[in-house]
Amino acid sequence: MANILLVEDNESLRLAYSNFLSQEGHQVFTASNVDDALAYLASSTPNIILLDMLLPKKNGLDLLKEYDVINTHPDVKVVAFSNYTEIQVQTEAQRLGASLYLTKSLTDPKELVDTINQLLTKE
Amino acid sequence: MQQFLMSPAMALGLILVCATWFIYFSGYRYGRHLLLIVGVVSLLVISWLLGIHFLHIDMSVQRLVAPSNAPFFLNLAYLFVTGYIIQILYYWLPRTKLLVNICLAVILSIALLSMFGHVYTLDGINQEALLLPMPFAAILSYFFLILAIFIHTNRMERFYLNGQIVLSFVTLFLAIAGANVVVYFNLNHAVGAGNSIYETQQLLLDTYNVNFYLNGAQTAVQAYQETGDLQYITAYKNSAQLYRQTIVALEQSVADNPSVSGMQRTASSISELGNKTLNLMNSVITQKQSKQLAPHTLLDEQVDTNMQQLFDQSKTLSSLYASQLDNFTYREYSGGRGIVLGVSITSTLSLLLIIFTPLFIRQTIQRLSLAEGKLRISNRSLAEEKTRAEAVLASIGDGLFAVDIHGVISVFNKAAEELTGLQRKLVLGKQYSEVLRFKTAVDFTARALQNSESHLTHNAVLERAHGQAVDVQISASPVHAKDGPVIGAIVVFRDRSSEQALETAKDDFVSLASHQLRTPATATKQFLAMFLQGYAGHIDDKQRFFLQQAYDNNEIGIKIVEDLLNITRFESDKLKLVKERIELGTFLDQSVSQHKALAEQGKQEIQIISPKKRIFIETDINLLSMAVDNLITNALKYSNQGNTITIKLSDGGHPAIAVHDEGIGMREEDIPKIFGRFTRLEDPRKEYVSGTGIGLYLVKKIVKKMHATIKVESEYGKGSTFTLIFKEVE
Numbered sequence: 139m140a141n142i143l144l145v146e147d148n149e150s151l152r153l154a155y156s157n158f159l160s161q162e163g164h165q166v167f168t169a170s171n172v173d174d175a176l177a178y179l180a181s182s183t184p185n186i187i188l189l190d191m192l193l194p195k196k197n198g199l200d201l202l203k204e205y206d207v208i209n210t211h212p213d214v215k216v217v218a219f220s221n222y223t224e225i226q227v228q229t230e231a232q233r234l235g236a237s238l239y240l241t242k243s244l245t246d247p248k249e250l251v252d253t254i255n256q257l258l259t260k261e
Numbered sequence: 262m263q264q265f266l267m268s269p270a271m272a273l274g275l276i277l278v279c280a281t282w283f284i285y286f287s288g289y290r291y292g293r294h295l296l297l298i299v300g301v302v303s304l305l306v307i308s309w310l311l312g313i314h315f316l317h318i319d320m321s322v323q324r325l326v327a328p329s330n331a332p333f334f335l336n337l338a339y340l341f342v343t344g345y346i347i348q349i350l351y352y353w354l355p356r357t358k359l360l361v362n363i364c365l366a367v368i369l370s371i372a373l374l375s376m377f378g379h380v381y382t383l384d385g386i387n388q389e390a391l392l393l394p395m396p397f398a399a400i401l402s403y404f405f406l407i408l409a410i411f412i413h414t415n416r417m418e419r420f421y422l423n424g425q426i427v428l429s430f431v432t433l434f435l436a437i438a439g440a441n442v443v444v445y446f447n448l449n450h451a452v453g454a455g456n457s458i459y460e461t462q463q464l465l466l467d468t469y470n471v472n473f474y475l476n477g478a479q480t481a482v483q484a485y486q487e488t489g490d491l492q493y494i495t496a497y498k499n500s501a502q503l504y505r506q507t508i509v510a511l512e513q514s515v516a517d518n519p520s521v522s523g524m525q526r527t528a529s530s531i532s533e534l535g536n537k538t539l540n541l542m543n544s545v546i547t548q549k550q551s552k553q554l555a556p557h558t559l560l561d562e563q564v565d566t567n568m569q570q571l572f573d574q575s576k577t578l579s580s581l582y583a584s585q586l587d588n589f590t591y592r593e594y595s596g597g598r599g600i601v602l603g604v605s606i607t608s609t610l611s612l613l614l615i616i617f618t619p620l621f622i623r624q625t626i627q628r629l630s631l632a633e634g635k636l637r638i639s640n641r642s643l644a645e646e647k648t649r650a651e652a653v654l655a656s657i658g659d660g661l662f663a664v665d666i667h668g669v670i671s672v673f674n675k676a677a678e679e680l681t682g683l684q685r686k687l688v689l690g691k692q693y694s695e696v697l698r699f700k701t702a703v704d705f706t707a708r709a710l711q712n713s714e715s716h717l718t719h720n721a722v723l724e725r726a727h728g729q730a731v732d733v734q735i736s737a738s739p740v741h742a743k744d745g746p747v748i749g750a751i752v753v754f755r756d757r758s759s760e761q762a763l764e765t766a767k768d769d770f771v772s773l774a775s776h777q778l779r780t781p782a783t784a785t786k787q788f789l790a791m792f793l794q795g796y797a798g799h800i801d802d803k804q805r806f807f808l809q810q811a812y813d814n815n816e817i818g819i820k821i822v823e824d825l826l827n828i829t830r831f832e833s834d835k836l837k838l839v840k841e842r843i844e845l846g847t848f849l850d851q852s853v854s855q856h857k858a859l860a861e862q863g864k865q866e867i868q869i870i871s872p873k874k875r876i877f878i879e880t881d882i883n884l885l886s887m888a889v890d891n892l893i894t895n896a897l898k899y900s901n902q903g904n905t906i907t908i909k910l911s912d913g914g915h916p917a918i919a920v921h922d923e924g925i926g927m928r929e930e931d932i933p934k935i936f937g938r939f940t941r942l943e944d945p946r947k948e949y950v951s952g953t954g955i956g957l958y959l960v961k962k963i964v965k966k967m968h969a970t971i972k973v974e975s976e977y978g979k980g981s982t983f984t985l986i987f988k989e990v991e
Contacts, residue, residue: 154787158796243783246790
């Protein structure tokens, strides 16, 4: 049971992820862009941020920079989550504090749930 | 006039002219045969003319009369004129009219001069014959003919005609000069002989007159003796007077001809005897007047004796004259023959030359015209070829220039002008490196000239005349001579900007489309998985089966989109090789971890064998992982359940990653096919394996880009090994 912020611009994916994660007992908050996410983060601290890298206007990397995961929120686990598979982006995300990088198209619900559970267990 | 028209010379001349004309118009169709006939006829005519000419003068000389201005010579002149005019007309009429007219006028006047010259010359044998207008006229007209040819023929014809004309001219000149020398000497000879004949005849007459007058004087004296009539005294005195005049003239003539031996002496004795006889006759008359003497006295007897002696002496002189006259006559006759010979040779040569030179010239011109025609045709086809080649070059949309072996520009087409902004006339003949600025790592033109590579294509930046830069694709090829050596290079370049824009648009489209496709496919995957993984409540087996089918097909779709994206990225120039130092052990661990899920599905195991030593390579990590991922995915796909995939890292001289599977393997003949685009081997055993046929094609491209190599070993039914071999990093 964890608080998860899902930042995803695609409505269907948002619906799918929030649905099965909720079914797994997690509290899921959704945001469709970086600004909404930051607005939520200003008042709440989730256990996990499921962050899409490719977002309109500001992207996932921008959020990592602004939210400053490494220095300000080291307890928040960020799962970088994208179809944008370039290694440079993955590396950059991990450098900015992402715990994991998953390719959306290669990850099914079960895998995601397992991954999140593993992250929570580590904690 | 009738005599002129009926003249066989004229008739034959006309036949000759007609035949010549026919030969021209028949275009030498009857060739050599007809020409031969005409030649033989000409020879006959000339021989005949020569014979008549000779005979005519010979007879004139023998009869000691000057040859008459017979119509024969008029005919001869007319023959020349007619033949000449026809030939000249035929040859020169199609050319400049003015010149033809001038030629004709000259020839006509020369012909008239020739006729009158003949008449004048043969009116009597004299030194004016040296003028011989006919041969001179021939030379003069020939000169005009040459002039006409020189004006009207081109350099080539002139070159060929020169030899022939000069030869003919020299021959004619020598013949005429020689003939004139012969005529000159013979004429002097004949004229001298003629004068001698005349003088000898005068001497003979004088000798007879001396006897005649003395006889007259004797008869008068005898009559006076018998009759005593004084009128006989007057008759005697007249005869004596005539005798004295004659004997003075005789003595003078003989004195003028000292060459005749014995004549001087004989004439002197005649004169002495005559004077003695006249003195005796005077004594007889004196005795009669004094009546001292009777008729038939001693004195009479003495007169008779003297007269007899005088007569004998005169006979001697006459016989001397006669022998001299024969000699002179023969000399004049032979001189006359010499003249005839000279004139005849000249006339003959002139005639031959006049008749045949145009024939030869005509032939030469025809031959030359033919050659010129052929040349013109080949020139025209060459020009056409050149025009066509130029048109082809000009029409090429790509810029094109050609350089010789020294790098000097010899061809520069319109597109090149447009692309470079340089004018053709300004670059032709200049070094390409001085005027054309292509920014490339390698000077492809120089390489082509060195023949180091036969055909090179590369992207370059062309700096235009006004400073603007344009992306071009440049391709340089050496130009080889027939026998092999490089004689230049040809360079084609084209503006890539529009092509590039199109390429970018295509890439952008594919990229965008793939991205856009991937998101719904991902969403579909999630929802289908939610069904399959129980997030959507219970489903029965049938439902599960169908949903699994949908899920699997969606997976294929995702894979295709993935591959398309990769290939687009790879084929576009956007993909820049970002080299970094990669430790292969760590890299492989990460790669394998990404495939664990797939391996677990097939209950397969991925095993990594690596040496203790850390192995580094320097390359683009994206490309490397793309290649290794593809190889691992393939190994998993084409292996059976429970198989082990072995990834062996080694450093036997070069760092290498070998991905080995125990799967279905490949037939040897199939191995070369596997790196083709969209290639999938037909294998009934693995029908169910999904794939796009892009994977290994991509791997091959990546390997080339990384300057690595890939080795394939496979045994049908036993498995395959794909080995990536890299350059070592120090």
